[in-house]
Amino acid sequence: MVQLTSDNVQKLLDCIQEMYSNLDSAALPAHIVSTTSKMIPSCVTSYARISRKKQKIAYKGIASCRKWDKLEAFGSFMHEHPLTNFMHAEQLGPHRFREDIEKAVQKRYPDFKQSPQTTTARISDVLTDRQFRSLTVFNEFFRPNGVEYQLVIALLPDRDGYATLSFNRDKRDFSEEERLFLSLIRPHIVQAHKNAESFAKAQQAFAALEHSSTSMKTHGLTYREEDVLYWVSRGKTNADVARILNIAPGTVKIHLERIYQKLGVDNRTSAAMFAIGDNRKT
Numbered sequence: 001m002v003q004l005t006s007d008n009v010q011k012l013l014d015c016i017q018e019m020y021s022n023l024d025s026a027a028l029p030a031h032i033v034s035t036t037s038k039m040i041p042s043c044v045t046s047y048a049r050i051s052r053k054k055q056k057i058a059y060k061g062i063a064s065c066r067k068w069d070k071l072e073a074f075g076s077f078m079h080e081h082p083l084t085n086f087m088h089a090e091q092l093g094p095h096r097f098r099e100d101i102e103k104a105v106q107k108r109y110p111d112f113k114q115s116p117q118t119t120t121a122r123i124s125d126v127l128t129d130r131q132f133r134s135l136t137v138f139n140e141f142f143r144p145n146g147v148e149y150q151l152v153i154a155l156l157p158d159r160d161g162y163a164t165l166s167f168n169r170d171k172r173d174f175s176e177e178e179r180l181f182l183s184l185i186r187p188h189i190v191q192a193h194k195n196a197e198s199f200a201k202a203q204q205a206f207a208a209l210e211h212s213s214t215s216m217k218t219h220g221l222t223y224r225e226e227d228v229l230y231w232v233s234r235g236k237t238n239a240d241v242a243r244i245l246n247i248a249p250g251t252v253k254i255h256l257e258r259i260y261q262k263l264g265v266d267n268r269t270s271a272a273m274f275a276i277g278d279n280r281k282t
Contacts, residue, residue, distance in 0.1 A: 002176040004184075008039075012181060015039050016188045023199040029063040032165065032189055037065055039185075040178050042167040043146055044068065051161045057088050070144050077137035082126045083152060086112070096135070101126045120153045120183045124173050142168075149173040153182055155189055165189070220262045228255040232268055233275040 004012060015035055022031040029047040037045040046068070049061035059075060062068070078084055079092035082101050095101060104126040105112050112119045123132055129148075132138055142148070151174040152166040165182070167174065221229065224245075231241045238256070242249040256268060265271050 002180050004177060004180065008177065008181070011039055012184060015185060019185070019188050019192045020195065022192070023196050025193075025196040025200050028192060028196050029061070029163075032192070033063055033065050036165065036167075036182075036185060036189075039181055040151070040167050040174070042151075042169050044168040046166045046168070047163060048166070049161060049163050052088075052091070053160055057084070057091050068145060070141055073140040073144075074137065077135075077140055080135045080137040082123060082132075083121055086126075087154075097127060097131050100131065120151065120179050120186070122152075122174055122179065123150045146170045151179060151182065153186055155186065156193060221259065225255050225259050225262075228252055229259055229271060229275050232256070233272040235272075 015038065018035045019032065022028055024031075033045045033047050042065075044064055044066045046062060046064035048059050048063075051058045051060055057078070059071075059078065062071070068074070074081075080095065082095065082097065085092050085095045085098075086101055086105060089095075089098075108125050109119050109121060112121070133143075142150075145168070147168040147170060149169045149172070150166055151168075152164055155163040155165060167178075167182075227245055228241055231244055236244065238249045238252045241247075241252045245252075256271070259271055260266060263271055263274050265274060
């Protein structure tokens with residue numbers, strides 16, 4: 001059983017810590033590439049989004065540490081990529097070495113078919129060097145980019161597709177220790193994405209709240225009146241609002257009368273509808 005050395009365990013922890021330091025969803029793929037490349041050296045580290053819409057498979061949104069040459073060639077011949085083809089046999093059709101790929105996957109990665117997104121694999125695990133180099137995708141795409149070996153894992157599956165993180169080298173295949181590292185870092189990449197998404201939602205909510213507060217200020221409402229109107233617009237009674245805000249029910253009534261006057265309405269229903277309509281504009 002492969003184990004990480006103490007030095008590499010520390011490198012792994014450092015990588016995880018750095019992984020969580022970026023909360024920008026748009027910049028995260030490039031950050032993941034930069035961070036993981038420090039642990040797994042490669043000629044090209046690439047993060048790609050794969051679309052499965054309309055029963056078609058297509059690569060898009062690629063972030064890499066070096067620009068790929070002849071990327072369109074990969075799109076034309078990606079059905080020959082052994083792991084991609086294995087995952088999408090129905091859409092991509094039969095593979096020249098399908099039988100060999102099937103046997104290798106079943107032997108080395110028995111759970112790959114059921115959970116490909118948790119399997120870290122090398123092309124050399126399923127094809128011999130001679131087989132791989134005989135493929136058009138190798139000669140038209142990998143060879144021109146100086147790539148002989150690839151280590152890859154799928155991430156973030158959803159109904160429209162998933163992402164892949166791949167490491168590519170020219171002269172030396174990837175070790176079992178490097179494969180283990182990528183397997184260990186995968187759940188943290190997924191969590192980093194979730195953190196970035198949650199942060200983006202929080203920013204949007206804060207911006208909407210700030211905008212709503214500014215909008216209410218144009219009507220002359222005080223902070224306390226905003227609080228009262230917020231809870232009234234959510235169906236709370238005067239007693240409920242008093243309990244939530246720790247004030248007397250009579251004080252809530254006074255605030256409401258002032259709110260009606262400032263908004264030019266006659267009752268709590270009209271005030272609530274005003275607040276809801278104003279928030280929708282945001």
